[in-house]
Amino acid sequence: xxxxxxxxxxxxxxxxxxxxxxxxxxxxxxxxxxxxxxxxxxxxxxxxxxxxxxxxxxxxxxxxxxxxxxxxxxxxxxxxxxxxxxxxxxxxxxxxxxxxxxxxxxxxxxxxx
Amino acid sequence: xxxxxxxxxxxxxxxxxxxxxxxxxxxxxxxxxxxxxxxxxxxxxxxxxxxxxxxxxxxxxxxxxxxxxxxxxxxxxxxxxxxxxxxxxxxxxxxxxxxxxxxxxxxxxxxx
Numbered sequence: 444x445x446x447x448x449x450x451x452x453x454x455x456x457x458x459x460x461x462x463x464x465x466x467x468x469x470x471x472x473x474x475x476x477x478x479x480x481x482x483x484x485x486x487x488x489x490x491x492x493x494x495x496x497x498x499x500x501x502x503x504x505x506x507x508x509x510x511x512x513x514x515x516x517x518x519x520x521x522x523x524x525x526x527x528x529x530x531x532x533x534x535x536x537x538x539x540x541x542x543x544x545x546x547x548x549x550x551x552x553x554x555x556x
Numbered sequence: 557x558x559x560x561x562x563x564x565x566x567x568x569x570x571x572x573x574x575x576x577x578x579x580x581x582x583x584x585x586x587x588x589x590x591x592x593x594x595x596x597x598x599x600x601x602x603x604x605x606x607x608x609x610x611x612x613x614x615x616x617x618x619x620x621x622x623x624x625x626x627x628x629x630x631x632x633x634x635x636x637x638x639x640x641x642x643x644x645x646x647x648x649x650x651x652x653x654x655x656x657x658x659x660x661x662x663x664x665x666x667x668x
Contacts, residue, residue, distance in 0.1 A: 544657065
């Protein structure tokens with residue numbers, strides 16, 4: 444079975460500050476890992492995905508994530524937060540590709556002036 | 557492309573009534589997924605189809621829930637009879653050959 448754990452259901456940062464959203468995974472097979480973002484009243488949108496190529500994955504809107512097998516982590520970062528980044532972020536794991544993903548419980552990001 | 561289209565956006569019904577949620581996937585996508593999102597349980601996969609065939613319905617909570625995909629451009633999720641604990645946001649998503657999921661805007665279901 445595969446699962447992800449997102450540490451911190453709510454994260455608050457100042458505009459311009461570093462964003463760090465944590466995700467740890469559990470998988471008995473090499474995982475495919477994803478970060479999705481959900482803006483209010485919308486469906487989820489893919490930010491980035493790791494599919495066993497480069498361990499540092501760059502996504503849209505300046506976000507990136509690093510796959511660390513030794514730590515079973517896939518944390519999401521952005522060097523400088525913008526007000527428009529305020530949303531809920533979901534980490535997800537799949538056995539291969541994008542099908543049958545298991546999502547984490549989400550982290551609500553708040554960006555303050 | 558218009559993206560994944562779900563209807564209705566909001567549904568309010570009374571306990572015991574039948575509810576039907578509809579989804580039109582992105583043209584050319586061969587996989588379709590139904591998810592349910594609640595505060596308590598987060599985002600749960602209910603069922604997914606590949607080439608219109610149900611592949612895994614292990615997430616369907618009970619027999620009151622059923623899903624169909626009669627053709628590549630349409631799917632329904634039916635709840636009969638509905639109960640207050642079914643209140644949630646239901647998302648449909650589609651994908652092509654294991655690429656990323658594209659989500660619809662969801663249906664907010666309230667069962668009174």
